[in-house]
Amino acid sequence: MQLDLKDAAKKLRAAKKIIVTAHVIPDGDAVGSSLALYRMLRTLKKDVRVFIDDTIKTTLSTLPDFDRIERPTDGEKLDADLLVILDTQPDRIGGMRQAAEGIPILNIDHHVTNSGEGVDIYLAPEAAATCEIIYELSKILRVKLDKETATCLYTGIVTDTGFFNYANTRPSTLRAAAKLIEAGVEPHKISEQMEKKSLADVQGEIDALQTMKIFFEGKAAGLFIDEELSKRIESTEGFIDLIRIIDGVEVAFLLHCKAENYCRVSMRSKTVDVSKIAHKLGGGGHIRAAGCSINAPFDEAKMIITHAIGEALNDQAQPSES
Ligand code: 5GP
Numbered sequence: 267m268q269l270d271l272k273d274a275a276k277k278l279r280a281a282k283k284i285i286v287t288a289h290v291i292p293d294g295d296a297v298g299s300s301l302a303l304y305r306m307l308r309t310l311k312k313d314v315r316v317f318i319d320d321t322i323k324t325t326l327s328t329l330p331d332f333d334r335i336e337r338p339t340d341g342e343k344l345d346a347d348l349l350v351i352l353d354t355q356p357d358r359i360g361g362m363r364q365a366a367e368g369i370p371i372l373n374i375d376h377h378v379t380n381s382g383e384g385v386d387i388y389l390a391p392e393a394a395a396t397c398e399i400i401y402e403l404s405k406i407l408r409v410k411l412d413k414e415t416a417t418c419l420y421t422g423i424v425t426d427t428g429f430f431n432y433a434n435t436r437p438s439t440l441r442a443a444a445k446l447i448e449a450g451v452e453p454h455k456i457s458e459q460m461e462k463k464s465l466a467d468v469q470g471e472i473d474a475l476q477t478m479k480i481f482f483e484g485k486a487a488g489l490f491i492d493e494e495l496s497k498r499i500e501s502t503e504g505f506i507d508l509i510r511i512i513d514g515v516e517v518a519f520l521l522h523c524k525a526e527n528y529c530r531v532s533m534r535s536k537t538v539d540v541s542k543i544a545h546k547l548g549g550g551g552h553i554r555a556a557g558c559s560i561n562a563p564f565d566e567a568k569m570i571i572t573h574a575i576g577e578a579l580n581d582q583a584q585p586s587e588s
């Protein structure tokens with residue numbers, strides 16, 4: 267059922283024991299919103315735990331209460347009045363699905379591809395980040411934001427907007443950010459922390475750039491991290507940003523072979539709705555940033571994703587019939 271934010275706040279107020287979780291392959295928004303909500307609920311004297319069932323990149327490890335994040339153990343059965351799923355739909359929370367089975371769900375998200383099927387959901391696709399929603403929620407819950415909680419929220423907002431560069435940045439995003447800075451956030455420190463790369467990461471970028479291919483008369487650019495290259499690369503974070511800036515490129519994508527017959531796709535776009543491409547392939551995301559998994563060998567996955575992007579570019583070029 268679609269809820270408004272006040273209803274979501276009511277559900278949080280009514281619950282005593284709450285579990286907060288977010289998506290696998292967690293980004294700054296997933297971790298930032300989880301930790302911020304965890305801290306807010308603690309101020310409201312709730313019995314609250316925060317789980318993310320994946321490894322979390324080290325740049326996020328300086329976030330307040332990062333060490334409170336738990337992972338469910340095999341076969342573990344959790345008990346709570348409410349499971350809050352942030353920044354994704356309920357099928358992207360890894361082992362938390364099983365571990366928290368049967369607990370009533372409150373889903374809070376900003377992904378347009380979230381169908382909201384079968385759960386209580388507050389969905390705001392216009393929000394730049396789930397952290398922007400959690401900031402609004404703090405006002406309804408009348409929780410005063412301290413510097414630490416504000417830092418978590420600001421981190422999610424800047425990582426999901428590319429430091430206010432992307433089209434999802436709206437006036438209320440900047441107003442929220444301003445309030446968070448008033449609450450004590452030090453923007454330059456967060457930027458430095460988020461932009462930090464190891465020497466190995468930069469070497470990885472150099473190697474990845476060697477794989478770049480241009481398609482469809484310069485309208486698409488792809489990076490291809492095969493199994494061999496994957497072994498030398500710790501994280502592909504930010505790689506796609508190196509090619510999405512190329513003049514004339516409408517869709518930038520990265521194909522990453524994670525295991526035999528398992529590839530991950532990231533897409534960024536200037537015009538084409540890449541959430542539709544991702545959705546068709548079983549993934550999701552936003553109009554200008556989306557992703558999916560392809561269960562196929564690397565070369566086959568390469569063909570599948572290139573073909574799907576070509577089709578989308580073609581559809582865009584055709585005037586619609588209606
Ligand atoms: P990224 O390329 O940074 O991994 O993901 C871009 C956006 O698409 C993010 O908002 C992310 O949550 C979403 N996304 C990426 N992969 C998937 C996926 O497999 N399924 C869904 N539903 N969303 C995804």
Ligand code: MN
Binds near residue numbers: 295376395396
């Ligand atoms: Mn997000």
